[in-house]
Amino acid sequence: EVGRVFRNEGIDSRHSPEYTLLEAYEAYGSYETMMELAEGLVAHAAQQVCGSLVIACGEEELDLTPPWPRRPFWELLEEFAGLGRGDEAAIRAMAEQTGAEGAQTAHPDYLAYHVFEKLAESRLREPTFVVDYPRSISPLAKATPHDPELAQRFELYIGGMELAPAYSELNDPQEQERRFLEQVGREEERERLDADFLRALAYGMPPAGGIGLGVDRLVMLLTDRQSIREVILFPLLRPEEDG
Incomplete structure (x- = not known):
């Protein structure tokens, strides 16, 4: 639509x-x-x-x-920003340099995505599918x-x-609920989850x-x-x- x-x-x-x-x-x-x-x-x-x-x-x-x-996310981040997967200290440092909020506390994958937007995005001129993003931000x-x-x-x-x-x-409704709980951070925050969406998944998709x-x-x-x-x-x- x-x-x-x-x-x-x-x-x-x-x-x-x-x-x-x-x-x-x-x-x-x-x-x-x-x-x-x-x-x-x-x-x-x-x-x-x-x-x-x-x-x-x-x-x-x-x-x-x-x-x-098709170019993997981490491959492009290393090519354009010199950051490797799992290099948390370097990712946090680069995120801070590029103006990310919470550079010392946020999940490193979110910071890596911030750096990607700042340093890699504008250099992707020809049509390119960036694939294999971190699961934690997806x-x-x-x-x-x-x-x-x-x-x-x-x-x-x-x-x-x-x-x-x-x-x-x-x-998968159970996996989706687990992912949502990862996002909110604590079991006691369960009421913030989208219960209607999870129920719809449970009916079958x-x-x-x-x-x-x-x-x-x-x-x-x-x-x-x-x-x-x-x-x-x-x-x-x-x-x-x-x-």
């Missing part, structure tokens, strides 16, 4: 509290089938809008011809079969901008892949616009300063 959604976040050239999202789920699919869907959808849109799979992006050209590379995604600490999750980057996250949806693609960002990409405000009909503005 395609709809307007709202998120309590700041306003900048790529973020708006109100935006358009394409959300899709495929029963008996996975994050791998979502990669195929994303490749086909974006490539088709580019061909229809731009007349070519090679599009302008500022002063460079991007080739959107599938298939697109509570709704299944673990990978080759490593239980990694998630069947990807984020699609094109032109240094994230266009779509996707998962192999976690459909088939394996599925799910994706959420930012339509406004896709329009930015295909029309070579640098600000999301240029592609939203009535964008929200920052409050005018007093005086």
Whole structure:
């Protein structure tokens, strides 16, 4: 489905509290089938809008011809930030340097993701699926079969901008409850869990892949616009300063 959604976040050239999202789920699919869907959808849109799979992006050209590379999260973090998986002290130090809140107390995987956004995201110019994110920051995604600490999750980057996250949806209600408890931190916080969601999972959910693609960002990409405000009909503005 395609709809307007709202998120309590700041306003900048790529973020708006109100935006358009394409959300899709495929029963008996996975994050791998979502990669195929994303490749086909974006490539088709580019061909229809731009007349070519090679599009302008500022002063460079991007080739959107599938298939697109799959690059593991930790591999890219080491390439662009020099941080290895499990190097907690270095991750905390780099997170503090890049302005992360709670750099000495937050879970190191959350800090690694912060550093990734600051140092790696803008350098992913050609279409790239970043895969194998830490499971600890992906509570709704299944673990990978080759490593239980990694998630069947990807984020699609094109032109240094994230266009779509996707998962192999976690459909085990007991595992989902355990993940939620990990997030809230204490057993006595159980009342904060989404009981309705857990009950729905317990009724039965088939394996599925799910994706959420930012339509406004896709329009930015295909029309070579640098600000999301240029592609939203009535964008929200920052409050005018007093005086």
